[in-house]
Amino acid sequence: MRTERVGLIAVCVGLALAALGGAAQAQESRSEGLLAAADKVDITPTHSVYMAGYAGNRRSVGAHDPLMARCLVMQQGPTRIAFVSCDLLGVPRYQIEQIRAKVRSVAPEHLYIAATHTHSGPDTLGQWGPDLQTSGVDQEWMAGFRAKVARLVDATAARLQPAVLKFASTKQVPRISKNIRVPQILDTELGVMQVLARDTQKPIATLVNYACHPEILNTHHLTADFPHWLYETVEGKAGGVCLYLNGAQGGMVTADFDETTAPKGENWQAAEAIGTSLGQRAQELLGQAEIVREAPIQTQQRVFTVPLENAQFKALIALKVFPNLLKDGQIETEVNRITIGPAEFLTLPGEVLPNIGLYLKRLMSGQPKFLLGLTCDELGYILTPEDYGLDLYRYETSVSVGSEMGARMEQNLRALLLTDGRKRARVGKH
Numbered sequence: 001m002r003t004e005r006v007g008l009i010a011v012c013v014g015l016a017l018a019a020l021g022g023a024a025q026a027q028e029s030r031s032e033g034l035l036a037a038a039d040k041v042d043i044t045p046t047h048s049v050y051m052a053g054y055a056g057n058r059r060s061v062g063a064h065d066p067l068m069a070r071c072l073v074m075q076q077g078p079t080r081i082a083f084v085s086c087d088l089l090g091v092p093r094y095q096i097e098q099i100r101a102k103v104r105s106v107a108p109e110h111l112y113i114a115a116t117h118t119h120s121g122p123d124t125l126g127q128w129g130p131d132l133q134t135s136g137v138d139q140e141w142m143a144g145f146r147a148k149v150a151r152l153v154d155a156t157a158a159r160l161q162p163a164v165l166k167f168a169s170t171k172q173v174p175r176i177s178k179n180i181r182v183p184q185i186l187d188t189e190l191g192v193m194q195v196l197a198r199d200t201q202k203p204i205a206t207l208v209n210y211a212c213h214p215e216i217l218n219t220h221h222l223t224a225d226f227p228h229w230l231y232e233t234v235e236g237k238a239g240g241v242c243l244y245l246n247g248a249q250g251g252m253v254t255a256d257f258d259e260t261t262a263p264k265g266e267n268w269q270a271a272e273a274i275g276t277s278l279g280q281r282a283q284e285l286l287g288q289a290e291i292v293r294e295a296p297i298q299t300q301q302r303v304f305t306v307p308l309e310n311a312q313f314k315a316l317i318a319l320k321v322f323p324n325l326l327k328d329g330q331i332e333t334e335v336n337r338i339t340i341g342p343a344e345f346l347t348l349p350g351e352v353l354p355n356i357g358l359y360l361k362r363l364m365s366g367q368p369k370f371l372l373g374l375t376c377d378e379l380g381y382i383l384t385p386e387d388y389g390l391d392l393y394r395y396e397t398s399v400s401v402g403s404e405m406g407a408r409m410e411q412n413l414r415a416l417l418l419t420d421g422r423k424r425a426r427v428g429k430h
Contacts, residue, residue, distance in 0.1 A: 033076070033164075033295075034295050035075040035161060035162060036160060036161065036205070037156045037157065037159040037160045038070070038071060038205035038240060039070075040068045040069065040071065041068065041151075043067050043087070043145050043149075044068075045138065045141045047141075049122040049136075049138045050128050050138070051122060051220070052089035052090075052121055052123040052124060053118075053119030053215065053218075054119060054128075054218055055128070056129060058128065063222040064219075064222065065223050067121055067122075067223075068224070069085070069087075069149050069152055070084065070231075070242070072084075072156075072205040073106065073160065076296055077297075079297045080105070080110060081106065081112070082103075082106045082112065084112070084113045085114050085116060085244055086115050086116065086149070087224040088117075089115060089119060089121055090350075093378075094325055095146065096376055096377070099113060099146050099149050099150050103150050103153045104154055109301050110299055112347055113149065114246070115246075115374045116214055116244050116246055117214055117215075117246050119213070119214065119215040119217070119218065120214075120221065120222055121222060122222070123137055123138075124137065124142070125137070129321070132316075132319070132321075134321065135322075161204075162198035163196060163204060164195075165194065165195055165341060166193070166194040166196065166291060167192070167193055167194075167341070168282075168285035168286055168288065168289040169285070170190055170281075170285055171188050171189050173188050176212055176256060176277065177212040177253050177256055178253070178255075179252065179354060181393070185358070186253065187211050187247060189210075189247075189368075190209070190278070190282065190285070191368040192208055192209070192286055192289075192368075193340070193343060193370070194207075194286050194289070202239060203239050203240035205240050205241045205242070206240060206241075206282065207242075207243045208230060208234070208243065208244050208279075209246075210247055210278060211249040211354065211373065212246070212253055212254065213255065214227055214255075215254060216265075216274070217265060218264070218265025225271055226255060226272075228271070229272045229276045230275040230278050232275075232279075233279025234279045234282060238283065238286075245372045245373070246373040247373050248352040248357025249352075250351035250383070250396060251353040251383065251393055255271075255274055294341065296340075296341065297338070297339070297340050298339045300336065300337040300338075300416045300419055301335070301336045301337075302416060303334045305327070306331055306333065306402065306404055307329055307401075309403060309404075310380075310398075310399075312398065331379065333377045333379060334376050334377065335376075336375075336376065337417065337419075342366060343366050343367065343368050343369075344364050344370065345371075346370070346371055347372045347376050348373045349375070349382075350381065350401075351373060351381045351382060352371070352382045352406075352409075353393075356382065356384060356406060356409075357371050357373075360413060379401050380399040380401060382401075382406050383397065383400055383405070383406050384406045385404070385407050387406075388402075388403040389403065
């Protein structure tokens with residue numbers, strides 16, 4: 001009996017030591033610093049689809065270059081986040097919510113899905129179908145897209161490794177963008193975050209943030225437009241995965257190039273030149289950047305509603321071209337604030353005018369400052385109440401949710417910016 005008792009004590013002690021060892025290992029994992037991984041997946045339609053942007057009833061005849069979803073997962077301690085950039089015109093929030101529901105490795109409020117806003121991808125909203133009464137969304141492709149992105153996030157999160165960071169930014173960029181509405185109001189800041197493997201210093205991912213419509217091309221070929229050559233330039237030189245996240249490019253920040261050198265919409269050389277130039281400038285900046293080893297991650301979110309005033313959007317809902325997501329005439333959307341080490345990121349749920357973007361950057365305290373346009377939603381152009389309805393912005397007003405959208409977005413972003421950045425918070429609906 002005594003022998004059995006001693007044996008039982010030994011087993012209990014062994015289990016206790018194993019538990020302590022496991023806890024110590026878990027604590028060591030939590031304290032080991034930043035973890036990261038990146039990957040990408042091809043989301044190019046394999047058959048003809050209605051294309052988004054410009055005019056309706058434009059069907060694709062093939063792809064010039066692959067459309068991709070590119071994912072970066074980062075974790076510091078218990079906080080894990082993921083950025084996904086898609087070569088699409090926009091991904092509305094109800095589609096993002098369906099993707100979030102499929103992902104198991106990242107909390108829904110920490111999954112930030114963005115669109116580059118290429119005008120040469122499939123219709124993801126519905127309004128570019130064969131006629132005004134018929135949605136242009138290919139539901140089979142859309143279901144496959146959602147599944148691919150969810151699998152991409154989970155597969156990427158399963159390969160996290162110790163990482164360090166580089167940050168860089170500059171307003172001194174080559175000829176990339178112009179504002180054809182008000183030339184003097186233009187955010188030319190290029191922000192770059194590079195994630196490197198801690199041991200080898202080899203790039204895992206490079207996130208490039210710059211405000212410019214990818215609308216150089218207007219053909220029947222699917223293409224990522226100038227970001228395609230940005231990816232090729234960065235990935236070809238540095239390796240890893242390059243993500244392009246657009247900035248405040250509304251009203252109307254577009255590519256700056258000589259439009260007389262090729263037929264309108266067919267200037268492939270200009271798209272290549274601009275994407276290559278942007279990639280080269282990003283690499284030059286990173287070559288001078290210092291390694292950041294400690295990079296705490298903090299997140300905040302606000303979900304809010306805004307009245308839908310746009311008569312055309314209401315008509316498209318009535319025709320079932322757009323899904324009816326209204327609650328008492330209000331659309332629900334979100335904004336997020338993320339800090340990663342010294343850098344600060346704000347997500348914008350549409351195409352924000354550059355004057356709003358510049359104002360938000362003045363309120364931000366991080367460095368560099370990243371404005372992530374068309375992230376977690378695509379609600380069209382977002383204008384100030386003063387700009388809404390002006391003759392100058394007649395087109396932007398026609399594809400805007402309404403006069404209150406800009407003010408409500410600013411109000412919720414200011415609330416996040418006023419929150420103590422040292423505290424991780426998730427603020428609910430307002």
